[in-house]
Amino acid sequence: MPSFDIVSKVDAQKLDNAVNTAVKEITNRYDFHGSKTEVELDKKLMVIRIQTENDMRMDAIEGIIISRVIKQGLDARCLDFGKEHQAAGAMIRKEVKIVDGIDKEPAKKIVKVIKDSGLKVQASIMDNQVRVTGKKIDDLQAAIGVVRQAGFDQPLQFENFRN
Numbered sequence: 414m415p416s417f418d419i420v421s422k423v424d425a426q427k428l429d430n431a432v433n434t435a436v437k438e439i440t441n442r443y444d445f446h447g448s449k450t451e452v453e454l455d456k457k458l459m460v461i462r463i464q465t466e467n468d469m470r471m472d473a474i475e476g477i478i479i480s481r482v483i484k485q486g487l488d489a490r491c492l493d494f495g496k497e498h499q500a501a502g503a504m505i506r507k508e509v510k511i512v513d514g515i516d517k518e519p520a521k522k523i524v525k526v527i528k529d530s531g532l533k534v535q536a537s538i539m540d541n542q543v544r545v546t547g548k549k550i551d552d553l554q555a556a557i558g559v560v561r562q563a564g565f566d567q568p569l570q571f572e573n574f575r576n
Contacts, residue, residue: 414546414547414548415546415547415548415549415550415553415574415575415576416544416545416546416547416553416573416574416575417544417545417553417557417571417572417573417574417575418539418542418543418544418545418571418572418573419515419523419542419543419544419545419560419569419570419571420514420515420541420542420569420570420571420572421491421512421513421514421515421541421567421568421569421570422513422514422570423459423487423491423511423512423513424487425456425459427485427486427487428454428482428485428487428511429454429456430485431478431481431482431484431485431487432452432453432454432461432478432481434481434484435452435474435477435478435481436452438477438481439452439474439477442473444470444473445470445473448465448466448470449464449465449466449504450463450464450465450466450470450474451463451464451465452464452474452478459510459511459513460508460509460510460511461478461492461508461509461511462506462507462508462509463475463478463506463507463508463509464500464504464505464506464507465504465505466503466504466505467503467505468497468505471497471505471507475494475509478492478509479492487568488568490512490566490567490568491511491512491513491567491568492509492510492511492512493509493510493511493512494507494509495507495508495509495510512567512568514540514541514542515541515542515543515567515569516541517538519565519566519567520538520541520542520543521538522563522565523536523543523560523563523565523569524536524537524538524543526559526560526563527545527556527559527560530555530556530559532547532552532555532556532559533547533548533549533552534546534547534552534553534556535547536556550576553574557571
């Protein structure tokens with residue numbers, strides 16, 4: 414029976430390249446000369462840690478990271494910018510979480526959208542992905558179209574398409 418998986422993955426190497434080029438751009442920019450700005454990627458926790466001196470620089474760093482992520486071919490919706498926290502002295506710290514995998518609530522919404530479409534396919538949640546199965550490949554392709562049109566907040570990829 415034909416099937417495919419709906420997943421949300423981020424290529425760690427492309428993300429690493431994006432963060433490294435963002436760091437290079439920040440160190441070379443005139444408005445950041447002499448500032449105590451740090452940007453680092455924790456690959457195990459999939460978190461980008463930013464520490465800088467004021468809100469203006471924080472906003473500029475966020476813009477640089479978003480532009481570099483897009484230039485690497487990643488979707489900027491995979492970045493979850495959290496709240497700013499005060500660090501030691503006049504420093505501001507922020508952790509940017511990388512959305513990897515589909516959580517329970519968005520997975521339930523995807524399954525609901527597919528079931529409400531009236532297509533003859535079955536959707537089931539498996540760990541951090543959604544598997545869609547059906548008898549006809551055309552129904553599966555229609556299900557992909559329905560999910561794309563629903564416009565979720567998270568970047569979704571359709572892979573493991575099997576006959």
